Amino acid sequence: MTTSTALVATxxxxxxxxxxxxxxxxxxxxxxxxxxxxxxxxxMSFCEKSRSDMAEGLGWEKSRITRILSGENxxxxxxxxxxxxxxxFDYDVVFHSADQRRPQQPWQIERxxxxxxxxxxxxxxxxxLPGILVTQAAYDITGNLLTENIRVGTTIEYEAKxxxxxSSFTPIQIPIGR
Amino acid sequence: MSxxxxxxxxxxxxxxxxxxxxxxxxxxxxxxxxxxxxxxxxRKDVREMEVADAEKARSAYGNLLNRAYTGRPLETxxxxxxxxxxxxxxxxxxxxKIYRLRAxxxxxxxxxxxxxxxxxxxxxxxxxxxxxxSKGEKRELEGIxxxxxxYSNLKDxxxxxx
Numbered sequence: 001m002t003t004s005t006a007l008v009a010t011x012x013x014x015x016x017x018x019x020x021x022x023x024x025x026x027x028x029x030x031x032x033x034x035x036x037x038x039x040x041x042x043x044m045s046f047c048e049k050s051r052s053d054m055a056e057g058l059g060w061e062k063s064r065i066t067r068i069l070s071g072e073n074x075x076x077x078x079x080x081x082x083x084x085x086x087x088x089f090d091y092d093v094v095f096h097s098a099d100q101r102r103p104q105q106p107w108q109i110e111r112x113x114x115x116x117x118x119x120x121x122x123x124x125x126x127x128x129l130p131g132i133l134v135t136q137a138a139y140d141i142t143g144n145l146l147t148e149n150i151r152v153g154t155t156i157e158y159e160a161k162x163x164x165x166x167s168s169f170t171p172i173q174i175p176i177g178r
Numbered sequence: 179m180s181x182x183x184x185x186x187x188x189x190x191x192x193x194x195x196x197x198x199x200x201x202x203x204x205x206x207x208x209x210x211x212x213x214x215x216x217x218x219x220x221r222k223d224v225r226e227m228e229v230a231d232a233e234k235a236r237s238a239y240g241n242l243l244n245r246a247y248t249g250r251p252l253e254t255x256x257x258x259x260x261x262x263x264x265x266x267x268x269x270x271x272x273x274x275k276i277y278r279l280r281a282x283x284x285x286x287x288x289x290x291x292x293x294x295x296x297x298x299x300x301x302x303x304x305x306x307x308x309x310x311x312s313k314g315e316k317r318e319l320e321g322i323x324x325x326x327x328x329y330s331n332l333k334d335x336x337x338x339x340x
Contacts, residue, residue, distance in 0.1 A: 020188065
């Protein structure tokens with residue numbers, strides 16, 4: 001990575017964690033370029049497409065796919081659009097500060113649904129209560145699972161949806177993907 | 179040989195957001211010779227490099243951490259030339275694989291400990307202009323991997339994380 005647009009690092013690591021303290025600060029823009037390319041690679045992976053599939057489908061040289069996914073190029077909006085729309089996905093530009101959660105990506109959402117499904121099956125086996133209600137409101141606005149808000153009773157509700165705090169419900173923790 | 183593990187970290191310059199763990203992400207560890215993070219073998223590898231190579235190594239680690247964060251199978255995020263198996267050996271009756279990540283002249287060797295968790299352990303990083311590994315180099319990597327595998331039980335592994 002070049003350091004042409006290097007910014008002063010404020011998210012500094014503790015000295016013992018920073019094995020690169022003897023180097024010039026890394027460029028935030030270069031890190032972001034790689035991050036964006038990584039998201040495209042992950043979307044491709046999520047859609048079970050190979051680089052060859054993408055090249056063939058988009059009518060591009062495979063070397064172009066390699067360059068796009070290398071993280072070294074300044075990708076255009078059009079390139080990202082062509083890539084993502086070919087895979088059947090729209091994209092937005094969502095701004096957030098360093099202390100806000102990132103929006104969830106499709107592969108993270110799929111993961112939470114698998115995790116939730118596992119939890120749900122386990123719950124059914126262990127408790128076997130009729131009339132259990134599960135909603136996806138267990139996730140906050142950025143898609144993160146609100147484990148602390150899940151309650152088990154004759155119904156399962158989430159405070160995020162119902163704003164209910166029934167005392168007969170028992171809070172539980174979900175073993176998420178460990 | 180008793181070893182410890184610590185998470186690999188690369189600084190995120192402001193205003194970038196740090197990569198925060200989520201349940202499906204890969205977690206990348208480096209090996210430490212003792213209970214000090216300063217004893218990280220990755221630190222030693224990097225400090226022994228020339229500055230230009232160390233910068234490439236930092237880029238390769240950042241690239242790896244970004245990809246690890248997605249939680250997707252790493253081999254689907256790199257092409258075969260960039261990330262591939264370089265050595266296999268028998269461990270408890272099955273073949274254990276050591277992988278190599280190529281980033282320019284930098285080679286990062288790593289493995290997936292059989293922990294039932296999404297962990298990656300870096301074994302060695304070095305500038306290398308020649309892709310062929312000698313028998314001695316394979317033996318060295320295997321030795322490092324075996325030192326990791328003595329903690330192949332997740333509880334044992336986590337007890338060594340500093």
